[in-house]
Amino acid sequence: MNPTVRNVLAVLGGLVVGSVVNMGIITLSGSIIPPPDGADVTTTEGLKASMHLFQPKHFIMPFLAHAFGTFVGALVAALLAASQPMRLALGIGAFFLVGGVASIFMLPSPLWYSILDVVGAYIPMAYLAGMVVAGRR
Numbered sequence: 001m002n003p004t005v006r007n008v009l010a011v012l013g014g015l016v017v018g019s020v021v022n023m024g025i026i027t028l029s030g031s032i033i034p035p036p037d038g039a040d041v042t043t044t045e046g047l048k049a050s051m052h053l054f055q056p057k058h059f060i061m062p063f064l065a066h067a068f069g070t071f072v073g074a075l076v077a078a079l080l081a082a083s084q085p086m087r088l089a090l091g092i093g094a095f096f097l098v099g100g101v102a103s104i105f106m107l108p109s110p111l112w113y114s115i116l117d118v119v120g121a122y123i124p125m126a127y128l129a130g131m132v133v134a135g136r137r
């Protein structure tokens with residue numbers, strides 16, 4: 001297979017798998033750490049209106065979803081890459097970082113969480129995935 005086509009498919013696969021992992025964790029999060037009483041977490045408007053009710057524990061699962069989704073997506077892209085696995089892994093991290101920044105603007109969240117999420121969940125996890133693959137090659 002042409003290396004360029006393989007790299008494009010690796011990135012697409014990483015984006016799809018990372019997104020599925022992210023959404024899977026978000027979907028399960030309410031059964032692990034229940035949302036606050038009276039919070040409607042089924043819509044963006046409901047989240048915006050009830051964000052003031054959230055405690056620090058309610059931000060654990062979203063952070064894990066962002067970090068683990070990015071890690072798995074970057075890992076898939078790096079494993080499938082024909083060349084430059086670290087570059088593809090970091091590309092996945094950058095893509096999810098843009099989504100994380102957009103989320104900060106769409107949903108009001110505490111400053112500490114926004115900083116932690118942007119600084120710790122995306123590029124470091126993508127780099128870690130790239131390092132895992134680089135260690136295997």
